[in-house]
Amino acid sequence: MLVLFETAAGFAVFKMLKEKALKDVDNLPQYFASAESASQMVQLAGFHKFKNSAEALAAAVALNEGKACKPLRSVLKKVMKTEVQKKLLVLDAKLGTSIKDKLPELEIVSNSSVMELIRCIRGQMESLIPGISEKEASAMMLGLGHNLARYKLKFSPDKVDTMVVQAVNLLDDLDKELNNYVMRVKEWYGWHFPELSKILVENTAYVHTIKLMGMRTNASTTDFSGILDEEQAELVKEAAEVSMGCQINDEDILYMRELCDQILDLTSYRSHLSDYLTRRMTCLAPNLTIMLGELIGARLIAHSGSLINLAKNASSTLQLIGAEKALFRALKTKKATPKYGLIYHAEMVNRAPADCKGKMSRMLAAKASLAARVDALSEETSTKIGEDSRVALIKKVNFLSAGKSHQLSGRSKHQAKSKPHFSDRSGAESIYPVSQDTTISAVKRERTDDEVEQPAAKKPKTEKLEPEEGGGEKEKKKKKKVKSEPVESVVTEEAVALHDVSVEKKKKKKKKKCKEEDEQE
Amino acid sequence: MAIAFVSICITGDFLQEVLVVEEAAVVIVVVVVASVVVADLGTEVVAVGVVVVTVVDLVVTVEAVVEVAAEEVDLAAVAVDAGAEDVDFVKRGGKAMLEPHRHEGIYIARGKEDVLVTRNMVPGESVYGEKRMEIEDRESGNKVEYRVWNPFRSKLAASVVGGVDSIHMPKGSKVLYLGAANGTTVSHVSDIVGEEGAVYAVEFSARSGRDLVNMAKKRPNIIPIVEDARHPLKYRMMVPMVDTIFADVAQPDQARIVALNAQYFLKQGKYWLRGHFVISIKANCIDSTAPAEAVFAGEVDKLKAERLKPLEQLTLEPYERDHAVVVGVYRPPGM
Numbered sequence: 001m002l003v004l005f006e007t008a009a010g011f012a013v014f015k016m017l018k019e020k021a022l023k024d025v026d027n028l029p030q031y032f033a034s035a036e037s038a039s040q041m042v043q044l045a046g047f048h049k050f051k052n053s054a055e056a057l058a059a060a061v062a063l064n065e066g067k068a069c070k071p072l073r074s075v076l077k078k079v080m081k082t083e084v085q086k087k088l089l090v091l092d093a094k095l096g097t098s099i100k101d102k103l104p105e106l107e108i109v110s111n112s113s114v115m116e117l118i119r120c121i122r123g124q125m126e127s128l129i130p131g132i133s134e135k136e137a138s139a140m141m142l143g144l145g146h147n148l149a150r151y152k153l154k155f156s157p158d159k160v161d162t163m164v165v166q167a168v169n170l171l172d173d174l175d176k177e178l179n180n181y182v183m184r185v186k187e188w189y190g191w192h193f194p195e196l197s198k199i200l201v202e203n204t205a206y207v208h209t210i211k212l213m214g215m216r217t218n219a220s221t222t223d224f225s226g227i228l229d230e231e232q233a234e235l236v237k238e239a240a241e242v243s244m245g246c247q248i249n250d251e252d253i254l255y256m257r258e259l260c261d262q263i264l265d266l267t268s269y270r271s272h273l274s275d276y277l278t279r280r281m282t283c284l285a286p287n288l289t290i291m292l293g294e295l296i297g298a299r300l301i302a303h304s305g306s307l308i309n310l311a312k313n314a315s316s317t318l319q320l321i322g323a324e325k326a327l328f329r330a331l332k333t334k335k336a337t338p339k340y341g342l343i344y345h346a347e348m349v350n351r352a353p354a355d356c357k358g359k360m361s362r363m364l365a366a367k368a369s370l371a372a373r374v375d376a377l378s379e380e381t382s383t384k385i386g387e388d389s390r391v392a393l394i395k396k397v398n399f400l401s402a403g404k405s406h407q408l409s410g411r412s413k414h415q416a417k418s419k420p421h422f423s424d425r426s427g428a429e430s431i432y433p434v435s436q437d438t439t440i441s442a443v444k445r446e447r448t449d450d451e452v453e454q455p456a457a458k459k460p461k462t463e464k465l466e467p468e469e470g471g472g473e474k475e476k477k478k479k480k481k482v483k484s485e486p487v488e489s490v491v492t493e494e495a496v497a498l499h500d501v502s503v504e505k506k507k508k509k510k511k512k513k514c515k516e517e518d519e520q521e
Numbered sequence: 522m523a524i525a526f527v528s529i530c531i532t533g534d535f536l537q538e539v540l541v542v543e544e545a546a547v548v549i550v551v552v553v554v555a556s557v558v559v560a561d562l563g564t565e566v567v568a569v570g571v572v573v574v575t576v577v578d579l580v581v582t583v584e585a586v587v588e589v590a591a592e593e594v595d596l597a598a599v600a601v602d603a604g605a606e607d608v609d610f611v612k613r614g615g616k617a618m619l620e621p622h623r624h625e626g627i628y629i630a631r632g633k634e635d636v637l638v639t640r641n642m643v644p645g646e647s648v649y650g651e652k653r654m655e656i657e658d659r660e661s662g663n664k665v666e667y668r669v670w671n672p673f674r675s676k677l678a679a680s681v682v683g684g685v686d687s688i689h690m691p692k693g694s695k696v697l698y699l700g701a702a703n704g705t706t707v708s709h710v711s712d713i714v715g716e717e718g719a720v721y722a723v724e725f726s727a728r729s730g731r732d733l734v735n736m737a738k739k740r741p742n743i744i745p746i747v748e749d750a751r752h753p754l755k756y757r758m759m760v761p762m763v764d765t766i767f768a769d770v771a772q773p774d775q776a777r778i779v780a781l782n783a784q785y786f787l788k789q790g791k792y793w794l795r796g797h798f799v800i801s802i803k804a805n806c807i808d809s810t811a812p813a814e815a816v817f818a819g820e821v822d823k824l825k826a827e828r829l830k831p832l833e834q835l836t837l838e839p840y841e842r843d844h845a846v847v848v849g850v851y852r853p854p855g856m
Contacts, residue, residue, distance in 0.1 A: 006757065006758050007758060008758050008759055029789055029790070033790070033791075060758055063758065064755050091754060091757065092754050115784060115785070119762075119784070119785065122761060122762050122786075123762045123788065123790075125761060125762075137761075138719065138761075141744055141758075141759050141760075141761070142741065142744050144758060144759055145721075145737075145744035145745055145746055145759045146734065146737070146738075146744075146745065148746075148747070148759070149730060149733075149734045149745045149746065149747045150734065152727075152730070152747045152748075153727055153730055153731055153734065153747060
């Protein structure tokens, strides 16, 4: 009788030496109480050790599905050659049927006594399988546990936010280092050719020049066409002639040049790293990238520690990430808290006019927080929320830059849209004849001449004022008095004067709106 | 041929009972120096010797064994004396005084408030945002980091503070933890069993499993298993025979789950080698209509039917409502 025993180290097939003991299930543990007695009960007939953790993982997955994998079949076949009795005891009935399919000459047994037997074997595992030490067995178990867990959780290396956190921190470090190195080079080379740092302010140009030129004596003979434009090249050549710097050795210039090489290497690495960060961010958090951009998104993730931590934060926290010092100081001293943190550098907050940056940062933080949650916690990747939010926010930004504080509400929108085009001025009925409700009828008769003039003169103004009737409702209550006044034909001079003033006011304030509505129509 | 069992029990008073069997050809002598209780701290010194002798040598051998045992007991007595006068076990460091708990691997930090702490296996890291304290070790002078264990968050901590007799997780033991969730209590169990021990943490949910795996990366004595505890077949490759099963699964059929896992993985042996289980029962989860005591009694009956003998039961008031912890032994003789 054979017994199949699966371990993290490999597949073991034992041969039962005292088969009758299996009948006496209750006393079975006693026979396996010590290593020696156990070795008298079962003997290792065949053992297939997993070569590496990948093989162990594949075997474990197959076992979980109830399939007999190749190593298992091979060890069973090997054992079967020497064994007369073709009876196999297995724990898992499903696995048993799968084995039977592959190896039909075996008789599979799977019941509670088998469970007891396997239990006893497991208790004496390290003594019964001599090839595996306990340390090795536990190490294999640990490895298999982690691998299997990763397999189950569909671990994908794309979704690792550690890479992004490290990359963005490295980017900052590189910038600092590069700055240090360039300052060092400028100082060092400045001993020999101080004027160069004034002429070539830009770092890469300076470094390239040094690399190409070496000593300033070579300036006249070197060709700077690839690096500098002609004007600068001329200045450099001139300055090299009359430079007040000291002479230096060839060896010195050699070391300076090596430093320049380092700087150029680091610069190119930094740009590669930036591209890498962009790719990683789009893979890891596509919605967040669409809304905030890679660098800001990466910085937010790095600040919170991980994408899931960022998702767990409230949107107001996201708004103020990076401004903690100012925030807590303001809270402690009961002053006004800051309105933005790292979010300030996002494209959309940049675009908003200065007084609306706070508003925009709040709206952006709210949508970005939703985007982060979708990225961190959803099973399938989709960029829908990022794109939709971005479109909505851009619309808002444009709105805010146009100087409006809020959109038309539904009713007035309808009215505004359904207003006829202004060029048709014949319809006096479309304009409320305010003259009708005045009580000063005498004044009206006096003004008939003027009236003829005034409407004509007023026409251009009134054209502009037309849409105001529609927009009248939405305006503030303060202005109601002014608006309710007659748009055209005046009653008294005062009324005219007032009207002028009001018209001007309205013109000034509503010019943009009118323009827009003109455009609409 | 008669086989006699001779047991010699040596207590603090050095009482000895020696049975000499003349006609027996083989005598199995079990000498147990048990339960030397060191007064305040309740540590137990257990020394065991098993000697198989023939009749001829009986008397001599027994005496020899007794002498050895007596020496050990003497040492224990000395320790007691030393402990009495010098509050040696209380290590002063900084603002907190550290005192080992009756259970091995758990400590009490006495300061402004007394808190339960375990020694941090990964110094400098907090698993779930818990407070850490650095206390200087008096002997070596190094600063050792300990993590605070909150009994309101962890059922095991609540049972320890509640005064459970033993959690059966000594250093170096293997623990099968069912219902590991995010690994908050698992990390403390890992601290308790130490580097030599192992914790096999089983959790079915994928979200919690992710946190568990991340935590297990830092602690090499935790083996994460993302499988359903109802099917121990699925993780039979990764778990050896364990000393203790801790179950906090909160499922209506948890008695059956524990029984199944015990059948696969829980040790059963002689007295001190037997496997133990610690189960946390939530009355609401098993049956929300029945009163809590009835639910607990029902669960205990179910456990007894599966050869899981309960040794003690403890409610977790004031930390949890209608919760109980049942500690017991697996397949004791006579069950």
